[in-house]
Amino acid sequence: MMxxxxxxxxxxxxxxxxxxxxDISQVKEIIRPTKITRIPNSPEFxxxxxxxRGQITTIINLRKRLGKETKETDNETRIIVVEYENAVIGxxxxxxxxxxxxxxxxxxELPSIITSRDDSKFLxxxxxxxxxxxxLMDLDKVFSEEEIEGMQR
Numbered sequence: 001m002m003x004x005x006x007x008x009x010x011x012x013x014x015x016x017x018x019x020x021x022x023d024i025s026q027v028k029e030i031i032r033p034t035k036i037t038r039i040p041n042s043p044e045f046x047x048x049x050x051x052x053r054g055q056i057t058t059i060i061n062l063r064k065r066l067g068k069e070t071k072e073t074d075n076e077t078r079i080i081v082v083e084y085e086n087a088v089i090g091x092x093x094x095x096x097x098x099x100x101x102x103x104x105x106x107x108x109e110l111p112s113i114i115t116s117r118d119d120s121k122f123l124x125x126x127x128x129x130x131x132x133x134x135x136l137m138d139l140d141k142v143f144s145e146e147e148i149e150g151m152q153r
């Protein structure tokens with residue numbers, strides 16, 4: 001069987017010093033932070049909702065979702081808007097750096113010592129870049145089923 005080299009296009013973003021990539025096909029758009037309306041009694045990582053061109057969009061803080069320290073919004077902060085199972089969700093990240101093409105030859109699976117941890121379930125692999133490594137995130141796994149049901153309108 002031939003090993004076909006495939007290329008994935010990823011949006012590269014950062015949370016602190018850590019660099020992540022997400023498949024561009026999962027991303028609708030990238031926006032600057034806007035006024036977020038808080039929703040009482042929602043999970044801690046849900047910042048609230050925004051009206052995105054007439055569509056109510058849930059905004060989550062990806063730092064909180066990954067159990068990291070939060071940081072103030074600044075000029076670099078962006079919201080990556082994704083559509084997942086009929087829910088439109090915005091994820092606050094520190095910066096969006098660029099779009100990169102990654103060859104499947106340059107993507108390795110995560111070591112099993114990492115994947116055995118529950119909080120790594122949304123990580124799919126490690127991409128090798130010229131200037132370092134990039135952790136690939138599968139947005140389908142960032143949210144649990146119950147959370148998605150709570151976000152659908």
